[in-house]
Amino acid sequence: MQVERRTLLRKLVCSLRGRMRMKTVTIKQLLSFSVLAFVVSILPAKSYAELPVPAHITPPVGEHESPVVPQPIEFPHDRHVKDMKINCMYCHTYARRSKVAGIPPTSKCMGCHKVIATDKPRIQKLTEYWEKGESPKWLKVHDVPDYVHFTHEKHIRKFVFDAKFPVEDVQQVCGLCHGEVQGMTVAEKKKPLNMGFCQRCHEANGGPGDCWACHK
């Protein structure tokens, strides 16, 4: 049943998005969606959070399953986060300044990997890119529809800086929407990141309820 429901959820999310990107929708999608919408609406949502949830945040509820995205380099988040204990915002440095967290510039990777683990194949691949003078073409994993206005900056400010939350544990905050990255190699989408997901969190944590706060 659980699996059933996951796939249902996923289908729903897709068709949700399929529709929302304002492209015409095939009749089939249309029917399947209306059925799914009903099914999902009556299913109780189950919350889970293996990460310690910061005390001041009511975690958003929802889960998502999707295949692992094949990246040009299989970047091991687990290694960097779990083992090396590198702070999220060390690499994703724009998160606190801009609406996007940003992929770290290749120079940043090379900063360490000129010397560290240069024998590893993945690093060698990275070095190739660096020498060619171009940055790898990563594939976007966490994506919101084009008509959604989401800023990392505001969320980080509210939940980390304003809340005086220890920045070294920032991963707990990021994890609420990005899942336990310390458990993954390349990033996987673990949360639906659909409107319901955001909505519930906004209600629980006093985020804006105005449509135009997030829709553009």
Next chain:
Amino acid sequence: MSQVIEDKVIDEKLEWSRINADVIASMQAPRKAYWVTVFVCLTMFLCAIAAEIYQYKMGLGSAGLNNPHMWDMYIATFVFWIGMSHAGTLLSAILHIIHAQWRKPIYRFAEAMTTFSLMTAGFFPMIHLGRVWNLYWVLPYVSDRGIWPNFRSPLVWDAFAISTYLSSSALFLFIGMIPDMAILRDHTTGWRKKLYGILCLGWRGDDRQWRNFRRTYMLLACFLIPLAISVHSIVSSDFAMSIMPGWHVTTFPPYFVAGALYSGCAAIMTLFVCLRYFFRMEEYMTLNIMEKTCKLTFAIAMVWTYLNLIEFSSTWYGHNIYDKEVLIAKATGPYAAVFWTMIFCGCVVPFTLCFQKLRRHMPSMFVVSILLNLGMYVERWMIVAPTLAQAHSPHQWDVLWGSVIQWAIVFGSFGWFGLLFLVFVKLFPCVSMYEVKELCFHLKHEIEEEEKAKKHATTKAAGKAEEGSGRTAPGTPGLEGA
């Protein structure tokens, strides 16, 4: 001859078995004209499908809509079909409650018409919607996004009203058919037998079933009448709730209801003539019934005309300059021709119904009813278009006649309706057998009373006869079917 004989709507000597035979025959061997009509309707419908597919792919621009004319014939047609649906309710429900016997041979197809015109109307909001695949957003369903439709919007009311009306009128139609289903089950073979067998829900025609049946039928009728009124009032509020000149009119709800009944009756006349011809129903759909229908239509036509006058004069003597402009523009502006067509067809043509000769002459009645229908369609269009053409902002004034796509879809809707209807009458009895039997039974009884009265012509006896005619007859003719 006396009153009863005078306007008896059907020949009371009809054998009940013959009624069965005739009706069943009608369902098996109609005239050629039937098949021709079916074909025509089918082609019209297919054209519409093609047009709709194109429009769905390209966007509503292909319908020729533009900034002032955000709505056009789609909405007009929608209102027209909704209106049409009211006749069935009127004929079967209202007349049923007031015991108008003459409705019995014709109410069946009137009800069918109701259901099918509603089904046709239902399409138009979808055709006209920019992103039809989101149609369900107007329904209040529980979603994890926690957003609801806007309950203040007349369009949401429409959604409720139409779905309710459609379902209940369909139910009404079906319930009314159950005894006939039983008859058919017993008189047909093959797949038809199976079909009717299922549909008659094990009707045996015993007293209990008849009692429940009559109660249910009456109940539904009572429920349907206010519903029908409310539905068209809500449709009218699509316009009345806006601030647009020519739409923001207090008398719109009654006006729309009257118009609805009007167009419905006109439609009934048309179909009456057709069916009478297609299925050789001369004996059942008699001229007397036609006469009565015509009289009813005439009455409603006058009501409608009156309401028109009220609307015009209240605008004319009111001080809302925008309303006045629109009214004047209607009569003199680019749409003047259409407007006067509406006035002619809606207010003048009905007077032909005053002449008995014409009333009893089927071809001319056919023409007249078509004209009335036309008038009623144009009326709807004259509500939508001129207002948009000359609303508040002169900078955005524009005249629009719709594009090919739009016309195709509108015509196609008639094809679709025709198709549904014709298939129905081929599949199910367009004349309610058991009620016709009732009718004959009562008539016979009355006439016997007449005879008696004649024999010993005393005022007392005569008085008895009159009284007797009022009394409902004993016996349950439905049993004969079983």
Next chain:
Amino acid sequence: MSVKVNRRKFLKMLGWGGAGTALTGCDLPTTVTLEEGKEEVVSYLMPEEYAIPGIGVWYASTCTQCEAGCGLHGRVREGRVLKVEGNPDSPVNHGKSCMMGQSTVQAHYNPDRITSPMMRKGSTLQAVSWDEAMSALTSKIGPDSGVKGDRVGMVTGTVSGHQAVIIDELLAQVGSKNHYVHEVINTSVWSSVCRDMLGDEMPKLNFDKAGVILSFGADFLGTWISPVHNMGEYAKFRKGARGSLIQVEPKMTLTGGNADLWVPAKPGTEGALALGIANFILERGWNAVDVPSSVGKSLSQYTLTAVEKVTGVPVSKIKRIASMLTERGPSLVIAGASTENHENGYDAVASVMLLNLVMGNIGKTIEASAKFPEKALRAKQGNTKDLLLLAKALKDNKLDVLFTYNTNPAFTAPAVLQVSESLSGVGFKVAFSMFPDETTLQADLVLPIHSGMEDWGTHVPAYQPDTSSVLSLQQPLMEPIHKETRGFGDIMLSLLKLRNKDFGKFADYYSYLQTAVANMPADVTSNVEGASKDIWTNMLQKGIVKAKVSTNDLSPKLVDMKFKVKQDNSGYPMHLVPSARLGLWDGRHANIPWLQEFPDQIAKVVWGSWAELHPKKAAELGVKNGDYVRVTSASGSIETQVYIHKGIHPDAVSVPLGQGHDEFGRYAKGRGVNPLKILNPLMERRTGELATHATRVKVTNAHRHEKLVHLGGSESQVGRKFVKTISVDQLRRTEGEA
């Protein structure tokens, strides 16, 4: 922001792979799929200051859409310029911008840009590599090509700043003096009159100081000298003492549309009207400055009645205008296209200028302008005289090599001049061009240049609206979109290197500019404002640098006034008014979709040409809106739809400039008609300019109708209160003298 690194690198555009892929953090609103793992995200190779994905940064530059030289700010995000706005620091436009300025981005991102060098092989132009192109160039005009002297010509639009310098340098190296500077929309007659009568060819006009402005066909809100600046001044003029604007012209321009009084004088008779007014004023002794009796004598023939007969302006109006000028002074009298572009245009403008002298406006509303100290950098203003010269030179096969840059003579020249035909006579034609316009496609070698948002340059506005003179910097707002385009300066520089070793030390135009700016005379560099004293950095930040210069007062000088109206009894009863409009300008912007879609301010017609007629005339011809008419002159005819309104003189038919391109990309090609084509080759007698408004035509009904595509259903408000007009005294009563 302080800028140290090389801007090119700085402006590096993040990976852009066409539709489907998006930029880092740039939710480019395409309809990209939302399944995860479909969009590509590319990061910077090196982290760069100020370039935070998702945050727009504004950089200063200069607008190149017309000659006014407004300062711009461009919003750059993820290395792409998204929108331009006016540069508040620029004294030209004070942070404002016109529709053409706003459309710079569409010129820049235009889908019809030339993306690689092209060379004529046989009859067709074929794409070639830069090496091939440059070698061809070298062989044709390099030092050992033997090409020398006046056989080399260069046609450009108005140029200024260091582009002008290197053009001069190149021509000097070659030893040619043939620099044809051509603009259809120009003020050269006005300038020459100002030079002769005031001693300053671009005097500073204080609209804001004027109590009443009398404009003889000068569309200063639309197309005259520096529109955006003028509009700002106009606002002050309206707001302050609430001055009144009187516009005299045959066809209502944007300025006419905003006038308090719009006076349609018979085309070509404006001079007479001006003199009539002057005469009346002198008679009444209203003149602020007394004039020599000789002038008074020569004026005396222009009696009110005589003038009314000539101009068709009723005496009462002339009187009223005259009294307005005196009562509401200080006044400002100016003259523009429809007055100066006649065979006697000079006299007309001179007569207009006389009014200024008589009313004593010199020094009040007309002041000496601040000339930029470095003469070489000053604007070389375009005119139509050079067009005629060019046409002549081409006809007589005087040119072997011809460079074209930023101009399109094949389109703007009247057909009778046969410019495009005789272009083929030139041995080697080189076009520096962004777009495949008529001239470019006739060239033998087409060199695709950077857009205004990719190239370096400096501009010195011809009209200096401030007490201090301004030099405005044009700097790239983003990395070139097309790999194969090059900067105009860079190409010129590489040509110069062939002949002059001094230029060898400059890697590219950028470094040349940097050095050149740094070595500017002291009176420029000394008064650099802003935190850092380094002029270059300062210019990069502010986009402009001001040079405080001392201006000497104007020296008014009366010239002898004799304005004769030319009698024309040829079979052409009507006057053709080729009206310029803010938007398509002279046709150079016809390939910008926005500007095609925006309605003409007066006629509100879009995506095409039209002929404006007065209702009377229309009734005579029996045409209504949308009907086609044929406009025939001695040298050709055009056919277009009519738009009828009361803003035009019955004897005039006005066809707007801009349309009628045979080439020039998908948006412009084959759209409308070009009135310039049917102009007669008439010359202004004193200046030798092309008299664009002197052509006589006849208009006939072509008996063809099409719906006129224009904005707006009803032309009247039908009693609604949309635009309500009140009179000045009402205003005074309610708000007082503001």
Next chain:
Amino acid sequence: MSFKNILENFSYYRRDAEDGGHHDYDHRFGMTIDLDICTGCNSCSTACYAENNLAVVGKERFEKGQAMHWMRVERYWDNIEGDYAEEGAKFLPMLCQNCGAATCEPVCPVAATYHTPDGLNAQVYNRCIGSRYCSNNCPFRVRYFNFWSYYEDSWPEPLNMQLNPDLTVRDKGVMEKCTFCVQRIRTAKDKAQREERVMADGDVVTACAQACPTGAIVFGDTMDPGSRVSKLWEKHQIHRGPFLQKKDKTNEEIRGYRIFDELSVDPSIMYLERVRDTEV
């Protein structure tokens, strides 16, 4: 928001229903357009196209009346006695008036258009189903419907690189209209929040107001008494609220007015009458 919520706060929602708009405003953005110094030059319109990703529809569709100009400059020829338009033409920049009691809001079946706490008349594109009732019910006719899918036609490569990422490109079947450049408002608010201050006048300028060469358009928060806009509204005796303006008798000719005030829609844009020197 849930159904329970609706039931509990019914009175609140009802109150909204009665006189439209919002009740606890943070801002009420408004505009003043001075028709006296507006020259009708189209700069505002162009700036709007550049800022808001407006589609270029081309000649044929323009002819059909399907143009998408959120900001259109209307030109009227009116009461012209005599042969010539001596008074010149009358120009009127017309854009969404962001009415306080907007007639478009109550009729939208899916509440895609609603009133924000900023006093804006919002249009949520991805919620819109395209019933077009809102536009029908708009007396100003300033709502524009995507009758076609414009993306490919209007922005052929590389024109689409100019598209503003701060707002979507609307696809066919969606209603759109002037938003008072909400993306700019959003950015300005975020900035103010980041700098821990309240928004000051001039923090946010709409594209049209920014471009206007004569400065005829003034944009600001009518709830902030210090802002230029509210000063102007004060001066010209225009007050918020869906009712006909009562002007003081001493000078009833004050220039400020709101179009269709008699319809009680409470427009957020005050126009200043055009002044012409009739003595001339």
